[in-house]
Amino acid sequence: MKPKKHSPLLNRTEPYLWILPSVLLMSIFIIVPIGCVFYMAFSKISKAGIVKGFNGIENFSKVLGSKAFSVVLSNTLVWTVVVVGLSTVLGFILALLLNNKFKGRKIARAIIVFPWATTLVIQACAWKFIIDTDYGALNTLLKSLGIISSNVNWTPTPGAYFAWEIACGIFVTIPFVCFTALSGLQSIDNSFYEAATVDGGNYWQQLFHITLPLVKPSLTVATVLNIIYVFNSFPIVWTITKGDPANRTDTLVTYLYKLAFYNGKQGEAAAVSVIGFLILLVCASLYMVSALKKGDE
Amino acid sequence: MMKMKKFIAMLLVLVMTLAVCGVAAYAEGEKVTVTMIAAQYGPKTGDWWADFEAKFEQSHPEIDLVVDVVSWNDIYTVVNTRLSNGNAPDLLNIDTFADYQADDLLLPAQDFVSPETYAKMYPAFLEQSVVDGVVWAVPDLASARAMYYNKDILAAAGVEVPTTWDELTAACEAIKAYNPDIYPWGIDMTTDEGQAAFAYYTWGNGGGFVDAEGNWALNSEENIAAVEYEIGLVKAGLTNSDPATNTRYDLQDLFCAGKLAMMIAPNALSAQAGEAGINYGFAAIPNNTGVSVSAGVMDRIMCFNNDQTEEEMAAITAVVDAFYDDVPYSEWVLMEGFLPATSAGGEACAAADPAMGAWIDIVGSAKFYPTAKAEWADVKQGVINVEQRALLGENVADLLNELQEEIAG
Numbered sequence: 001m002k003p004k005k006h007s008p009l010l011n012r013t014e015p016y017l018w019i020l021p022s023v024l025l026m027s028i029f030i031i032v033p034i035g036c037v038f039y040m041a042f043s044k045i046s047k048a049g050i051v052k053g054f055n056g057i058e059n060f061s062k063v064l065g066s067k068a069f070s071v072v073l074s075n076t077l078v079w080t081v082v083v084v085g086l087s088t089v090l091g092f093i094l095a096l097l098l099n100n101k102f103k104g105r106k107i108a109r110a111i112i113v114f115p116w117a118t119t120l121v122i123q124a125c126a127w128k129f130i131i132d133t134d135y136g137a138l139n140t141l142l143k144s145l146g147i148i149s150s151n152v153n154w155t156p157t158p159g160a161y162f163a164w165e166i167a168c169g170i171f172v173t174i175p176f177v178c179f180t181a182l183s184g185l186q187s188i189d190n191s192f193y194e195a196a197t198v199d200g201g202n203y204w205q206q207l208f209h210i211t212l213p214l215v216k217p218s219l220t221v222a223t224v225l226n227i228i229y230v231f232n233s234f235p236i237v238w239t240i241t242k243g244d245p246a247n248r249t250d251t252l253v254t255y256l257y258k259l260a261f262y263n264g265k266q267g268e269a270a271a272v273s274v275i276g277f278l279i280l281l282v283c284a285s286l287y288m289v290s291a292l293k294k295g296d297e
Numbered sequence: 298m299m300k301m302k303k304f305i306a307m308l309l310v311l312v313m314t315l316a317v318c319g320v321a322a323y324a325e326g327e328k329v330t331v332t333m334i335a336a337q338y339g340p341k342t343g344d345w346w347a348d349f350e351a352k353f354e355q356s357h358p359e360i361d362l363v364v365d366v367v368s369w370n371d372i373y374t375v376v377n378t379r380l381s382n383g384n385a386p387d388l389l390n391i392d393t394f395a396d397y398q399a400d401d402l403l404l405p406a407q408d409f410v411s412p413e414t415y416a417k418m419y420p421a422f423l424e425q426s427v428v429d430g431v432v433w434a435v436p437d438l439a440s441a442r443a444m445y446y447n448k449d450i451l452a453a454a455g456v457e458v459p460t461t462w463d464e465l466t467a468a469c470e471a472i473k474a475y476n477p478d479i480y481p482w483g484i485d486m487t488t489d490e491g492q493a494a495f496a497y498y499t500w501g502n503g504g505g506f507v508d509a510e511g512n513w514a515l516n517s518e519e520n521i522a523a524v525e526y527e528i529g530l531v532k533a534g535l536t537n538s539d540p541a542t543n544t545r546y547d548l549q550d551l552f553c554a555g556k557l558a559m560m561i562a563p564n565a566l567s568a569q570a571g572e573a574g575i576n577y578g579f580a581a582i583p584n585n586t587g588v589s590v591s592a593g594v595m596d597r598i599m600c601f602n603n604d605q606t607e608e609e610m611a612a613i614t615a616v617v618d619a620f621y622d623d624v625p626y627s628e629w630v631l632m633e634g635f636l637p638a639t640s641a642g643g644e645a646c647a648a649a650d651p652a653m654g655a656w657i658d659i660v661g662s663a664k665f666y667p668t669a670k671a672e673w674a675d676v677k678q679g680v681i682n683v684e685q686r687a688l689l690g691e692n693v694a695d696l697l698n699e700l701q702e703e704i705a706g
């Protein structure tokens with residue numbers, strides 16, 4: 001069958017028609033909300049959520065002037081850096097292990113997926129239950145093993161609580177890193193290692209001069225995505241401590257949620273949201289610039 | 298054939314696009330529609346309202362009643378979103394009203410409640426919804442707090458039920474000496490309900506959120522001493538280990554597991570403790586002044602000003618009247634496990650359940666949060682923050698001075 005010729009107008013517009021649904025979806029669910037948040041951040045909003053007009057940078061100056069904000073910002077940075085950093089290292093090590101051939105490798109890989117496949121809220125509830133002083137699984141286990149005689153308070157300080165939340169964050173982030181790294185590892189041609197072995201390269205030399213450089217692209221993607229996910233993560237902190245006591249375990253996201261829905265300060269909450277958005281935008285742009293540079297090389 | 302496939306594909310894309318745009322057309326009936334958002338108090342709330350809706354529409358065929366039951370977790374977000382989209386419900390059942398009133402969104406209570414129904418409400422409850430001399434909302438139910446205690450633990454430790462702070466401290470010490478694995482006293486200073494703890498101790502010491510004129514008085518001498526006493530109990534190891542993250546629900550679980558000897562809780566704990574087989578009792582909250590004050594919590598029904606016609610207002614009044622009708626209303630209150638806000642409901646509930654009688658007396662003497670004041674949301678979070686920071690070792694007087702300055706300064 002001979003292909004029929006379309007009219008020139010249809011030819012020109014057809015591609016746009018095809019991408020129209022995704023463009024519409026993206027504008028409705030991504031661009032419009034971002035615009036709304038910016039609009040709210042520069043507006044005076046009553047407690048009932050009614051916009052009362054433009055108020056310049058008042059929301060921002062209120063947020064930046066509050067004592068809690070610096071605590072919350074530094075918490076967020078610690079949270080993001082430690083969770084992303086440690087889970088990347090641990091996930092990579094795990095990927096190296098899983099890349100070896102051993103019996104039950106398939107089962108081991110399947111087990112790694114579990115933390116990832118479970119909802120974060122459920123994960124956080126489980127962790128909260130494990131570390132609970134009064135009826136936690138950890139105390140019960142240690143008591144039945146005879147290691148401790150009475151319940152231990154695993155969360156005596158806000159710092160301890162935050163450390164547990166970070167541990168939970170790492171636990172749920174590892175699978176993603178592990179699988180991204182594993183896909184990178186599997187794409188490395190075995191002949192590289194054979195050549196290195198022939199030349200007398202030991203395990204560490206192979207790791208640092210062959211494996212790492214070749215896995216780097218997939219690890220970089222995983223890290224950038226993780227920075228965004230972890231920075232914006234809400235369920236773990238909210239489920240375990242709600243940012244209490246006195247904002248010591250709050251991150252930007254839980255803090256802005258409290259501002260908006262507990263304090264009725266939606267304008268200020270939007271301002272915090274914009275600040276977070278800008279921080280992430282800078283991180284993402286840095287990555288894009290460096291990735292594009294590499295592409296040019 | 299190809300052309301046909303392409304055409305169908307294009308058509309699908311078009312349909313999807315239209316669906317995304319949310320194009321929907323619906324036919325309008327001749328009925329008067331009354332919309333309502335109701336708070337979900339418990340697992341049976343949704344069914345109760347569905348049943349109410351059906352019965353109401355049967356007896357009022359000219360009215361279409363639409364009730365959305367929304368959980369407490371989401372209700373503020375849902376209401377605010379609808380308000381900012383200009384889609385306010387006619388009736389709303391929620392706890393606070395002052396924020397909506399401050400934006401001139403509400404109608405006075407007497408515009409949407411018939412005089413007969415209005416006359417049934419406890420006047421002390423109506424007073425809690427007054428701004429500028431006008432009542433803006435009517436109470437739908439209330440709950441009051443009392444001190445629950447585990448009779449067996451108190452007997453084993455050899456202590457009487459404490460009525461004053463000194464007795465409370467002594468009782469806690471005796472319980473701790475009797476069994477260090479039992480927490481003598483429960484305190485919740487979490488974001489959930491830390492303001493309640495602030496209220497129990499400051500009211501019990503003659504202080505509170507406001508002074509006699511109704512102005513904010515957060516840093517009064519009485520309040521400072523009260524918060525210091527409360528923090529002192531925690532520091533002395535006489536309470537649950539982590540008041541900043543143990544919510545009242547966690548404490549209630551501990552109480553029902555026999556691991557907590559005493560706590561302040563609403564009447565709903567009776568059912569839970571009874572089911573758990575705890576030999577419990579309840580008494581007035583211990584105080585430092587000789588006058589016990591219970592903390593009352595009250596929820597409300599309010600009506601948004603949507604430029605309703607006379608016909609629509611009549612329909613709204615009919616819904617409110619039907620809701621407060623003695624029989625269904627007292628059934629609803631009993632089902633939810635709260636206390637009634639109308640005198641007829643009170644009598645019906647007391648008759649149905651003798652234990653309710655004591656609670657109805659307690660709620661009669663209760664003090665309420667100053668929710669009618671516009672700064673309440675800030676004060677509520679503020680006092681929670683004060684308690685949590687005091688717990689971390691900061692000076693109570695400084696913290697309360699700072700808060701007072703922020704709110705009223």
